[in-house]
Amino acid sequence: DAGVTQSPTHLIKTRGQHVTLRCSPISGHKSVSWYQQVLGQGPQFIFQYYEKEERGRGNFPDRFSARQFPNYSSELNVNALLLGDSALYLCASSGTTEAFFGQGTRLTVV
Amino acid sequence: QQQVKQSPQSLIVQKGGISIINCAYENTAFDYFPWYQQFPGKGPALLIAIRPDVSEKKEGRFTISFNKSAKQFSLHIMDSQPGDSATYFCAASFYGTSGTYKYIFGTGTRLKVLA
Numbered sequence: 001d002a003g004v005t006q007s008p009t010h011l012i013k014t015r016g017q018h019v020t021l022r023c024s025p026i027s028g029h030k031s032v033s034w035y036q037q038v039l040g041q042g043p044q045f046i047f048q049y050y051e052k053e054e055r056g057r058g059n060f061p062d063r064f065s066a067r068q069f070p071n072y073s074s075e076l077n078v079n080a081l082l083l084g085d086s087a088l089y090l091c092a093s094s095g096t097t098e099a100f101f102g103q104g105t106r107l108t109v110v
Numbered sequence: 111q112q113q114v115k116q117s118p119q120s121l122i123v124q125k126g127g128i129s130i131i132n133c134a135y136e137n138t139a140f141d142y143f144p145w146y147q148q149f150p151g152k153g154p155a156l157l158i159a160i161r162p163d164v165s166e167k168k169e170g171r172f173t174i175s176f177n178k179s180a181k182q183f184s185l186h187i188m189d190s191q192p193g194d195s196a197t198y199f200c201a202a203s204f205y206g207t208s209g210t211y212k213y214i215f216g217t218g219t220r221l222k223v224l225a
Contacts, residue, residue, distance in 0.1 A: 004153075031210055042116075042199050042215035043154065048208070055208035090153050097142050097203065097211055101153035 002027065004093045004102035012108045013081050021076040021105045023091030031055075031094040032074040034066055036087045037104070043090055049074055081109045112137060114202045116216030123223050129187040131219045133200035136181065140202035142211065145174065145185045148197045148218075157198075158185070190223045197221070 005024045013019050025032050031050040035043035048056035049068035063079045078085055086109045092099040115134045123129045133143075142161055146154035160167045160174040160183065167174045173186040187194055200216040 006153075033213070035215075040218070042217045044215075045213065048210055048212070050208070050210045055210045056206065056212060092213075094211060098144070098156060098159070099203075099211070099213060100156060101146075103151075103153045106151075 004091055004100055006089075006091050006102035006105050008105060009103065010106045010108075012110060014110055015081055015083060017081050018077065018079050019081060019107060021078075021089050021091075021107070023074045023076070023093075023102060025072050025074070025091075025093030026095070026100060029093040029095045029100075030072055032068055032072065033092040033094070033099065034074070034076045035090040035092065035101075036060070037090055038087045046076070078107075083109050085109050112214050114200060114214050114216045116200050116219060118219060119217070120220045121222070123190045123221065125190065125192060125223055125225050127190050127223075129190045129194070129221055129223070130184055131198050131200070131221070132182065132184045133202075133216050134180075134182045135202045135214075137202070137204065138181070139204040140214075141205065142203040143174070143176065143183050144201050144203070145172075146199045146201065146215075148199065154199055187221075190221075192223045192225045195222050 033048040034046040037043045045058035047066040052068045068074045088104040091102045144159035145157045147157045148154040171188045176183045206212045
């Protein structure tokens with residue numbers, strides 16, 4: 001069984017650009033959450049989607065948006081990138097209680 | 111109230127020793143407490159988890175101790191090995207009004223096990 005897959009694994013963008021990160025959850029899981037992890041810190045909650053509806057939003061600016069597709073995969077979009085957006089972006093897939101993470105997308109903004 | 115406080119920030123243990131990482135929470139609505147292990151460049155991997163109706167859970171060399179009255183829980187790694195060197199995160203989760211579980215993570219403990 002495939003785990004949570006994220007793409008791309010690494011990404012370098014310039015300030016002001018836009019980025020799209022993708023996540024495919026574990027088969028059968030309907031909930032996808034996005035987290036930002038800055039080096040040396042724990043994951044910070046960005047969004048949660050369940051059955052294609054937003055079920056939670058963390059304390060992030062409107063430059064961050066997400067959506068979930070009918071096959072439960074998800075995209076995280078970040079507009080007008082800032083240097084401070086450089087981080088590991090993690091996607092977590094949940095069936096019920098347990099959350100399983102992908103390997104993350106390392107975003108570097110220069 | 112939504113914070114999970116984790117300590118220590120870093121830990122160095124000799125091979126074969128016991129590693130102990132502690133977490134504390136405030137919100138009594140939390141009802142699921144997982145621990146994650148993260149290696150550099152990788153996503154966090156679920157290690158072991160506990161619910162507040164039990165005081166201890168053991169899986170191999172990993173044990174969670176849970177003190178509901180003190181609102182604290184800890185991870186014990188017995189017979190620590192160099193391969194256990196990683197960053198460990200505690201988390202607390204509750205079933206939110208949105209119909210899904212919400213997770214709050216601790217700040218992490220960087221464990222180094224010396225050979």
